[in-house]
Amino acid sequence: MTQLSDNDLTQNGLSATGDNGRVMVIACGALAREILALTDANDWGHIHLTCLPAILHNHPDKICDAVEQAVAKHRPNYGTIYVAYADCGTGGQLARLCDDLGVEMIKGPHCYSFYEGNEGFAQRASDEIDAFYLTDFLVRQFDAFVFKPLGLDRHPELRDMYFGNYRKLVYQAQTDDPRLDEKARDCADRLGLAYERRATGYGDLETTLSGWADTNPPR
Amino acid sequence: MADEEDIILSELEDEELTLQMHDDLYDGLKEEIEEAVNILLARGWTPYDVLTKALVAGMTIVGIDFRDGILFVPEVLLAANAMKGGMGILKPLLAETGAAPVGKMVIGTVKGDIHDIGKNLVAMMMEGAGFEVTDLGINNSVEKYLDALENEKADILGMSALLTTTMPYMKVVIDTLTEKNIRNDFIVLVGGAPLNEEFSKAIGADAYCRDAAVAVETAKEFMARKHNQAAPQ
DSSP states (O other): OOOOOOHHHHHHHOOOSSSEEEEEEEEGGGGGHHHHHHHHHHOOTTTEEEEEOOOGGOOGGGHHHHHHHHHHHHHHGEEEEEEEOOTTTSHHHHHHHHHHOOOOOOOSSHHHHHHHHHHHHHHHHHTOOTTTEEEHHHHHHHHHIIIIITTTTTTTTGGGHTTTTTEEEEEOOOOOOOHHHHHHHHHHHHHTTTEEEEEOOOHHHHHHHHHHHHHHHHO | OOOOOOGGGSSOOOOHHHHHHHHHTTOOOOHHHHHHHHHHHTTTOOHHHIIIIIIIIIHHHHHHHHHHSSSSHHHHHHHHHHHHHHHHHHHHHHHTTTOOSSSSSEEBTTTTTTOHHHHHHHHHHHTTTEEEEEEEOSOOHHHHHHHHHHHHHHHHEEOOOOOTTTTTHHHHHHHHHHTTTTTTEEEEEEEEETHHHHHHHHHOOOOOOHHHHHHHHHHHHHHHHHHHSOOOO
């Protein structure tokens, strides 16, 4: 697999894995490793990937403009473009944009939901309103996405203002990695939350990509 | 923002002290704010003047710099915490004056949502602007909102949500008000990160408030309209 740097994925995203072809997936940088793992495992070499900076996760108001620009950039060189984002805090604006642009996106409110499977996540949601979710990527980039932006490195006294209403941290594990499990547990400790590891695999990300691959089979 | 050298608050003239309080709020210095509030009160300032000229004016600067991207959430929270310290001293004194509130607001985060940072800031700034605020906290059902609106004889309902999945619940509340023919009895203000003007209109709210300062200004405008409508011609 392509050598990836999490810091790069966070700040810069991922340059396109091809410059022209049949299918381009424009994704959140937080999904880069997972999408590449799926394209490698399934021999979907005809599906190219480019990622926007994952840190847009913390600035949902900037996602639509970034997606629109990326679609405009790659549209001349690709027959089909998909957007590997869920709503991601855009309040329905990304779905409206994708409709306008005629591109398909991932269903669901956010990656925490589609990794577990949107249906199951929605059913469980009302019993789990006090859960704080991390994925593999967010565990690795916990400081960049959570601890530092919330100022907890400088002002640990703010912790309970942010997390006082939460009860547990749920680590949604895409892969089976004891080091990530340990790190996720440490994240929970730092936030003063109970810890739960939940193996999700790739969930609806995999079924969505499979659907896109089926619609656009390799020649 | 503040100079590092030691400043003896009690030695500052009123005007200097007020400006220093603005700096101390900006820097989130709760103890200094509490000390300065007590100094001004001891000098004969009314609780209302301390609130508006020192605390609210200081938080307004914080709000502007937050809106302009100069300050970020952690700094705003520290400032709010400092203001809360000052408000803790002033609130009982303001209550003693018996002054009528500008209006009454019931505020809470919607069902299924536990996020309350923005809602808490709005509640505090509304109190600072002279509104009587009943804060229902987090995860509120439609019944809880309705009970509070009736019990408090509120003018304004404020609803907050941080999640795309929970913000549709605001429509459930508004639709229930409509079904009961009491929608027009209340000014409904909504806010939260994934919301926008379009969503606010679609669910039948009166206004979307993107931050605490906008919430205060919007609430004041609607209350003024309400009073104008009620005034004899």
